[in-house]
Amino acid sequence: VLSYVSLTNPFDAGAELILNGDFSQGQTGWTLTSQSAVTQFYLLQASVAPAAQAARVNINRASYSGVMWAPILYRPLAGRLIAGQPYRLSFTARTDSARFIESTLQHDGFHGGGWPEAAPQNNCNVHFLTAQKQTFSCTFVSPTGDDRVILAFRLGGSGQFGSNVYLDDI
16 A cells, blocks of 8 residues: 655756755765865854854965866755756855856766766856855756766866855855
8 A cells, every 4th residue: 555655856946956055064065176276175154143154165276277177166966957957056155365266067077078068048157256245146058968967166267376265055
């Protein structure tokens, strides 16, 4: 006998694909890769109640060529991308030193491999951070269905060495 059976669609417009985007569970699910950069990944504890957390990435040395891809903060999505469907990313961010960062939804092959990234509308995935906390958003459309997708923040780009990037409410 079966009872109380339900089937839901986790890919509907209200489904959350980013788990722990508020960093309330610490670094759980998030990875920092530095490649040619020397970086540290901290959690910043706010001094006001209720205690809010944010990711703080200290960038001691950006990539030698100044490209965006080093360092990268990333995590897998909690679902798959469906071909042709739009996905909206929003987050808050600031930095100690003005810099560009880039957000992307890409296959979890990560370093090379030729997998297509989800296409950002109007190049909305390049974000200019300042010392003032700002909210950013970008809509992506996946060219193919993919069940191994990561959200990646490419933090290299321009900016002073020895500065921090703060990300929250992803």
